[in-house]
Amino acid sequence: MKIGVLTIGNELTSGRIQDSNSAMIARAAQVQGWQVAGMMSVGDDAGAIRDALAYLLARAEAVIVTGGLGPTADDITTEAVARAFGLPLRQDRAVLDHVRSLFEKRRLVWTENNAKQALFPEGAEVIANPTGTAAGFALRREGRAVAVIPGVPAEADRMLREGVIPFLRDAFPGAALHVETATFKLFGIPEAAVDAAMADADLDSLGVAIGFYPNFPENHIVLTVREASAEAAEEKLREAGARVEARLGKHVFAKGQGTIQGNIASLMTDKRMTLAVAESCTGGLIADRLTDVPGSSVFFERGVVAYSNAAKTALLAVPESVIREEGAVSDRTARLMAEGARKLAGTDLGLAVTGIAGPSGGTEEKPVGTVHIALADGKTTFCRRHALRWDRRRNKIAASQAALVMLWRYLKGEVQDDG
């Protein structure tokens, strides 16, 4: 089944509010196996609402509408929908009593315009609003359905799940499918190369859809399958996932809702290992990302943002002479930072980054984006040099990602020194 989404309100077309209802409805539709044919947003204007409804109803069996159900003069959605279907408005006594009782309970002054919220197109089914005053409604006409709920996201979310989805499943019983998705998160490979690697996987004939989503500095692959049974969906997804792994497995650092910092936290915690981080150009971002994980204090002992050379010497025991002779941005300094962090913190591992984030500070030999990342475990110190080519913020993000991926590979027993 195809559905259309129509969100209504001048606050949307002026950009004052970013529409979150469309994406929420699309996600809910996806789960039902319904395809979104189109999403539209228009202002509080009867003509625009009528045209948009007609456009979507020509392309979808059902349209879900949010917004414009309040009591004020600019809330015209109910009237516009009724007019689009040539239906008169009727007052719903039960809804009117409910709205009045809410006003009494909340000790609000009743004004007559609130009675507007009890008017619905003739023949519509009322969708209750458990948390607000604006009830929704749903209509069936000539094999098509329209459901209308308020624009307040929390109210829309609940009424969508409890009212609209059951109404539409009931109206279109043949349309329910089992939908399963799988997400693979990749780093260190550009989008076009991801695409090229998957070109011969032939997921089409398997009936699995593949999507590529760049999410700097990561690239995500999302597999989607719709089947009559959950088992069939899961089996196809397993086979498709194996094809992704076979082609791109070495670039996959997380799946589903996983993150690189979350995976690191799990491995560090399982292995009962501890970590100290020494940062220069990433400026604390690695520590910030690791400490976003609840419970990270179990393995994250300390971080040092050694921006000045004096700090590298005082907090990480990097000899002044090394910085003077080889530079703060060098393989040798990175190694000594990782070793010093580990030693002074008394942790199992030390992770260090030194580099030039830009926009200035680069030289011919060490251009902006030059980054050295080192990992010390007391026996070996691994170090890699990277050449990043972004702006300051993105260089910081990419460098932090490269460092976290290096640590994660080490914890999985994969890291090697090639730099």
Place this chain on the structure above:
Amino acid sequence: MKIGVLTIGNELTSGRIQDSNSAMIARAAQVQGWQVAGMMSVGDDAGAIRDALAYLLARAEAVIVTGGLGPTADDITTEAVARAFGLPLRQDRAVLDHVRSLFEKRRLVWTENNAKQALFPEGAEVIANPTGTAAGFALRREGRAVAVIPGVPAEADRMLREGVIPFLRDAFPGAALHVETATFKLFGIPEAAVDAAMADADLDSLGVAIGFYPNFPENHIVLTVREASAEAAEEKLREAGARVEARLGKHVFAKGQGTIQGNIASLMTDKRMTLAVAESCTGGLIADRLTDVPGSSVFFERGVVAYSNAAKTALLAVPESVIREEGAVSDRTARLMAEGARKLAGTDLGLAVTGIAGPSGGTEEKPVGTVHIALADGKTTFCRRHALRWDRRRNKIAASQAALVMLWRYLKGEVQDDG
């Protein structure tokens, strides 16, 4: 002038990504005095793109399109737009060379599908992409215009401002008014209170529009004025700005494109002062934000993320006995962290944060969200306690913001100890 907005991508119609480009474009249109007739989102489907374009072009003089310009097979926007206008595709040699050179610079492997990004409808004007590989384009046909830019928000934002808006102002010169905007960034006051404080400012009769935009943990006020002359616009904006300052000036920490870290960097640099930061619950976020400012190495000497108690003692000289007796999250520990950071780094100032970010670790006396922020200058140490009530990430963000605002107020001579 009326415009239409069309955002393209299966990631939108599947709900995987929440569209932020539509609202961004709507705000930009608002600033130009252009009305948004409708906003649509469709999947990567040629028929859906053609129909949506036709619908919007019937209702607006210009349509701004984002998404589907990448190199992969599902990126079909350029071809769909060309077909909708009956135009053949032509390769732009300069764009091809540019994309190739980006690949070389970034040492990425060239695959032939990337050449797709140099194809444009015949007669289209190329819109440069300063930060990515996907260039945009703009077309004029029969009194209507279409501009197409990538879906990546950071790229779309810049290309909208630098390419699309100038193109459309040029294409529709009669629609151009002098539009001026002013942004005020506030912290420490909720949106409803901002709204209430401005209720009596009567900007309406001045002809200045006011918008309120929550941007966690900040609240932004945007004033917009459209006038026939730049002078008239500026004068009205000055008067309206004075009314904002009179009511909310003490909450305003930055204006326009300014940021709290940028303002701190300017003040620190002007005063030739240096800073050391000691963080616990913010986990490096304060250091990360300060080092986002180019040139921050002039004043930012070091940061310490003292997650463990041992690190607080070793790197900040906080006596073990204080942590044992008063706790790691306490007024006394925060003060000693700030003083220790300053002293050990030899900087003018020490800024410290200790707290409980959550979700666990809270007690009755010190619930999740308890944060102590201290600032030491060698003569006085200021300290404030905050009670935050968000999730882990937002508690980190809000605590870092409160610390930066405290430092900024101090640099302006405003800070006082009230905590």
